[in-house]
Amino acid sequence: MAKIIRQDQINPHTYVLWLEEKSVPKPGQFYMVYPKDGAKLLGRPISVFDYHEGQLGLLYEVVGGGTEEFSKLEAGEDLRILGPYGRGFTPYPDKKVACIAGGVGLAPFIYLSRFLKGTTRVYFGTRDAQGFGDYLKDYPLDLKIQEGGYITEAVDFQAYDQFYTCGPRVMMNAVLDRCRQEDKDLELSLEERMGCGFGACLACSCQGKEGRKKVCLDGPVFAKEELDHA
Ligand SMILES: Cc1cc2nc3c(=O)[nH]c(=O)nc-3n(C[C@H](O)[C@H](O)[C@H](O)COP(=O)(O)OP(=O)(O)OC[C@H]3O[C@@H](n4cnc5c(N)ncnc54)[C@H](O)[C@@H]3O)c2cc1C
Ligand code: FES
Incomplete structure (x- = not known):
């Protein structure tokens, strides 16, 4: 059980849940978060958004019953979480x-930025940018936010050596194609539906x-050489 420290609301459908957690996760890992409602048996996988001095942040969007329940949780309540699970990103502090990121695919890059040098360039495509700029203003991010359209069109692929991507499959496949064309290194975080979260199902x-x-075990992060497509 993890004690809830607080819950921040970024916009009407996006929240960050802060929990007490002793294990230090790696960037790109995730937790299984369990609804209290016994009818929803399975945990919901949520990426590490941030971790600092025993405080774990999980950024999530309300899309269904589980995340709807999480949005009602309050400080002081206990929540069942398991993790950190999975293989995360390899941070390359010396590369450009x-x-x-697309949508909540933004979440893992905030924590990853703590493991990179200087300010991290993040291209963030979303349907609703409301609240993100303000909420993230104290992080060392050079955040390009785009509402609607194709975020990949805003990226100069020749300007960087190493790419990381997470978000809708169609966006990640477009990033994969460009990185192959330009011969750039890429790690992708897949958001497959999950059951157990630890390799059993x-x-x-x-x-x-x-x-x-x-x-859940071999990923969620894969190098581009390991996949034909996202
Ligand atoms: C490794 C991993 C990391 C994730 N990290 C985050 C995160 O940081 N923040 C966040 O908001 N979400 C994240 N997700 C997605 C999140 O797990 C789902 O949104 C959540 O389980 C939905 O639960 P629910 O009960 O609210 O919705 P449900 O009632 O289970 O589903 C509602 C809708 O969401 C869709 N959905 C459910 N699971 C997924 C999924 N894995 N991928 C795409 N669509 C899904 C369903 O098809 C359905 O349309 C992650 C998923 C994975 C696999
Ligand atoms: S969720 Fe990966 S094996 Fe169960």
């Missing part, structure tokens, strides 16, 4: 890096270049 299986992969 850019992160390309096969719900998150995806096709890798060398056979089936479990996104």
Whole structure:
């Protein structure tokens, strides 16, 4: 059980839940967060948005019953979480890096930025940018926010050596294609639907270049060489 420290609301459908947590996660790892409602048995995988001095931040969008329940949680309540799980990003502090995020795919790049040198360039495409600029203003991010359209069109792929991406599959495949064309290094974080979160159920299986992969154990982060497509 983790004690809830506070809950911040970024905009009408996006929240950051802050919890007490002793384990120090790696950037790109995730937690399984369990609704209290017994009818929703499975945990919901949520990426590490930030971790600092025993405080774990999870940024999430309300899309269904589980995340709706999380949005009602209050400081002082206990919440069942398991993790940190999965293989995270490899931080390359000496490379010129850019992160390309769609929607809540933004979440893992905030914590990743703590492991990179200087200010991290983040291209963030979203349907609703409301509140993000203000909420993230104290992080060392050079944040380009775009509402609607294709965020990949805003990126100068030749200007960076290393890319990281997370978000809708169609966006990640566009990033993958460009990184292949320009011969750039890329790590992708897949957001497959999950059951257990720790390798026991096969719900998150995806096709890798060398056979089936479990996104929860082998990922969620994969290098571009490991995948044909996101
Ligand atoms: C490794 C990983 C990290 C994630 N990190 C975050 C995060 O940091 N913040 C965040 O808001 N969400 C994240 N997600 C997605 C999140 O787990 C789902 O949005 C959540 O489980 C939905 O639960 P629910 O009960 O509210 O919705 P449900 O009632 O279960 O589903 C509502 C809708 O959301 C869709 N949905 C459910 N799970 C996913 C998924 N994995 N990918 C895409 N669509 C989904 C369903 O198809 C349905 O349309 C992550 C998923 C994975 C696999
Ligand atoms: S979610 Fe169960 S094996 Fe990955």
